[in-house]
Amino acid sequence: MAKAMMAYPELRHPFAEKPIHAEGSTTVLYQGRSITLARTGAGAGLLIQPDDLPGINGFTLKPEGACYEDLCVPIGANLLVDQQGEQWFDLTGFADLLGQPYVADSEQRVWSFAEIPAKRDGMMLDAMAPDFKVTDREAQVVSMADLKGKKALIVTWSSW
Amino acid sequence: MPVWQRIYEEINDPGFVILCAAQDTGGEAAAGPIFDAANATFIQVVDPDHIISSAFNFVNVPSAAWVDEQGKIVRIDEGTYSKLHELGEGDTKISFGTDVYSVALKDWVAKGSDSAYVQSAKTVTGNIRQHSSDQLKADAAFRLGNLFRTHGYADKAEHYWDLARSLNPDSVNFIRQNLTLSEEGSAGETFRDLMGDYVKSGKDYYRPLDIQSPLQPKDEDR
Structure with a gap:
């Protein structure tokens, strides 16, 4: 029988099983990036070391709150969690505060975060193109900012 | 894909770029040969995580945004066909796509904000799909x-x-x-x-193309 059009069943699951991260680590997915955290706090949510926050979503902790570019979100004391003298930042609590959805696989310790709605206000309100970073076929990272100063047609397609 | 490359070469303007993102879970193995066969010279991205679709709230391919020099979207979310495609013959013949989109695109690249195909921010934000x-x-x-x-x-x-x-x-x-x-x-x-x-169910998997044929721009808010 001839192969069906646009059918690549051999590409569905071609990979052998391999660990996602070292035992005891946690992986966070955000905006197409995969961030491995060596240490997280105990509990049902995801508690991270405050220094890990910028590398995950670009926010930094300041006296006025958690800030990203011009956006500062006041955070309550409940997002800073003390466990045995060590301070953790409640990343899932912060996501809830921002209305940022996430999906977790607790068995494999992977948390996948959707986009933060407030980061999309520029597009939804003023038609400003959203920030994104992708890697081209020459392994160069291309961001929306890199295209500024030119007219750009940003087009999706697929082999299917 | 070869048609996009031809259009890119016809436009041949250093102030214009195409970023073409393959929404292929199969990755380079599925999409790469198609880019290569077209001898594509624009920015080619294999995007298995659908970063671009997600950023612009696209739900189907091909979809596109036109983004101007200041980073402002001036058209978005249309069935972005480079040409009218026809497959088969007789009763089984099917056609899809349109020849008008590339003409509008070339007009925009040549005239910038004076192009009649540039849409207002109000129209653009109205055309962006709202995602729950x-x-x-x-x-x-x-x-x-x-x-x-x-x-x-x-x-x-x-x-x-x-x-x-x-x-x-x-x-x-x-x-x-x-x-x-x-x-x-x-x-x-x-x-x-x-x-x-x-x-x-009444859904549009492409927003109806807002470019008339013969070419007449349609944007009351401009």
């Missing part, structure tokens, strides 16, 4: 499925892909990318049934 919290969550589930796929956890990959589809049933991207990795492919009976249901 569940639809945003679908993107997170989809990427989780992709991570498990690339690490050999097939059952988990399927679980999170299914979750993504149930959270965002509007996404033709999620439906078809999954089917393309099946024996029947992405244009088989399952696809036709799904799309029949989709269209019957």
